[in-house]
Each structure stands twice: as structure tokens, then as C-alpha cells.
Amino acid sequence: MSYEAIRLDIDTSSHVATITLNRPDKLNSFTRAMHRELSDALDQVEKSGVRALVLTGAGRGFCAGQDLADLDFTPGATADLGEPIEAHFNPLIRRLQALPLPVIAAVNGTAAGAGANVALACDLVLAARSASFIQAFVKIGLVPDSGGTWFLPQRVGMARALGLAITGDKLSAEKAESWGMIWQVLDDAELSAAAAKLAAQLAQQPTRAIAAIKRAMRAGNAQSLDRQLDLERDLQRELGASHDYTEGVQAFVEKRAPRFEGR
Incomplete structure (x- = not known):
């Protein structure tokens, strides 16, 4: 399968795979086509026998969540927002959690909405110093999905989780690290190399x-x-x-x- 919305690199020498969300003009927001490509890429990762995976984004953002343009907003139509969650986001979160190898999110910029929670579904989150995490759902009258209401209270406690979800405020990478929400903050120029180095190290582990x-x-x-x-x-x-x-x-x-x- 050829990919347009993602890139897949499998390095058999280091036993590391890298998946890059590749819709930089849309801040790598998800469409149904992107979900299908990502699901296929994860199939290829599992078949390849690699022993670590890096998930990152192209351009200035990690992922802005759901691309609203991919949903039906015809006047008078009632959008079933549960459908893309059931069909795509929930299977993705479950799969990232269950993959039998370490999964590293290299958050290179904004991670908003479901994009923030896809990052939190990975085992370790590295973030560029300029990156940020936004539970943007409340801004359009929605509840955090893709595991947000599960990951956040566990990572940062109920008070901070509610604050992030109810206000929709931007959380800097440095504060996310100090709150224990992510593993490590790095200078922007160091993020890609640091993620690759960590993945290569983990790929040599049991x-x-x-x-x-x-x-x-x-x-x-x-x-x-x-x-x-x-x-x-x-x-x-x-x-x-x-x-x-x-x-x-x-x-x-x-x-x-x-x-x-x-x-």
C-alpha cells in the first residue's frame, strides 16, 4: 500500500520503525484515509519484526486531532461524532497501548485534541521545547476522547486534568514534563535524533x-x-x-x- 497522509520508514539494521504523520499543511489532522494508512503501517511494523517504534509529525505540528473538514457538516444534518471514534480513534488508541514493543511519541509541535491523546497513548513521550498540548474539545462543545479522560487524571491528577479539559488551555511541553505528563523535553533541534537514539537503545532490550x-x-x-x-x-x-x-x-x-x- 502506498501512503500519502503518512510516511513509514523501517530500519532493519537498528530494528526501529518510524511513522510520520504527513499532512503538514493541516497540522497532521486525521482523516479517514489517514487512519486507514496508519492502520496499514502498524500492520507492516508488526510484520517487520522491528523492536521499537517512533511516532512523530511532519512540519510544525505533531497532530491537531480530527480534521473537521472530513466530517459532514451539511446544514440540517446530524453528525454522528461517535462513528469516527468507534471506527478509527478507539482502535488506534487500543492498538498503540497493546503493541508488543516500545512506542515513542516525538511531539515536534502542537498536539491538540485527539492528537494530544494519541501522543499520551504511546509508552514514552518526548517533546520539543516549543511543543504544546491542548485538550481543545471544550472549545467546540465536546468531551476529551481518544482516552483523554483516562490518561489525564492518571498522569496529572484530577484537579489538573479537569482544569486542562474544562478550560482547553494550552499546556507547554516544559510544564507537561514538570507535571509528569510526559517523559522528557528537548531542544527542538535535538528531538528527532534523541527519539531515534532512544528507540535504537530500546530495540536492543528484551x-x-x-x-x-x-x-x-x-x-x-x-x-x-x-x-x-x-x-x-x-x-x-x-x-x-x-x-x-x-x-x-x-x-x-x-x-x-x-x-x-x-x-
Whole structure:
């Protein structure tokens, strides 16, 4: 499948894939066609066997959320805003969360509406110093979607989450970092290289263990301590039979760097 609204780069030497949202004239806002291309690109990423993914945007913005021009605003028509959420945004958020490899968002500019929450759905968020996050939904009479009402209270607490959602105010990258909403802020010129370097480092780590960490951390938000302890036991049992566990222990004993293979 050829892409117009995104770019996909798969580097087999570093085992890193990069997906770039590529509608810079529209601040990389989502259309149905862009969703279809992104879904196919994620298929290709999973099939390729890469061990880390970077998601970023072209131009001066990361993503401005839904392209309203892609919706039907015919006078007198009633728009079903739940349809694009059910068909596209919710599957995307679930998929980013469930991918069995580390996913890094490199937020190069404005991340607004669903675009902000797509970034938060990634495992680690790096942001350019000039970047910002905006829960813009209230400005047009809507509620944060694409996981916004779930991610925000967990990341920044209820008071700050409500403040961001109710006011729709812009949050700077530096404040997002200080609030614990994102992982790291970098100078604009350093963002791309830093994201690539981090992805390459993570691609050399035990990928199955990273996938298990993602699963366990997210499960912990929705279940009791007893169930979480059982999950940790079960995951540890599975990982104990992996190649990378054996390699990690052997490398420790031999006082050398481990050579993980993601299996």
C-alpha cells in the first residue's frame, strides 16, 4: 500500500520503525484515509519484526486531532461524532497501548485534541521545547476522547486534568514534563535524533519483557493488588522461559553486556 497522509520508514539494521504523520499543511489532522494508512503501517511494523517504534509529525505540528473538514457538516444534518471514534480513534488508541514493543511519541509541535491523546497513548513521550498540548474539545462543545479522560487524571491528577479539559488551555511541553505528563523535553533541534537514539537503545532490550511491563503497568490501574500480584507471578513465569532471560543471567554471571534478541 502506498501512503500519502503518512510516511513509514523501517530500519532493519537498528530494528526501529518510524511513522510520520504527513499532512503538514493541516497540522497532521486525521482523516479517514489517514487512519486507514496508519492502520496499514502498524500492520507492516508488526510484520517487520522491528523492536521499537517512533511516532512523530511532519512540519510544525505533531497532530491537531480530527480534521473537521472530513466530517459532514451539511446544514440540517446530524453528525454522528461517535462513528469516527468507534471506527478509527478507539482502535488506534487500543492498538498503540497493546503493541508488543516500545512506542515513542516525538511531539515536534502542537498536539491538540485527539492528537494530544494519541501522543499520551504511546509508552514514552518526548517533546520539543516549543511543543504544546491542548485538550481543545471544550472549545467546540465536546468531551476529551481518544482516552483523554483516562490518561489525564492518571498522569496529572484530577484537579489538573479537569482544569486542562474544562478550560482547553494550552499546556507547554516544559510544564507537561514538570507535571509528569510526559517523559522528557528537548531542544527542538535535538528531538528527532534523541527519539531515534532512544528507540535504537530500546530495540536492543528484551522486547518480550517490555511488552509484559506495559501489560502489567496498565492492568494495575483496573484491578486489585491480589490480582496484580498473580499477574506479576504469571508474567514472570512466562519470561523465565525466554531466551532473553537466559541471556541476561548469563551476561550478568560473565560480567559482560547482554545480547538480547527479543525472544
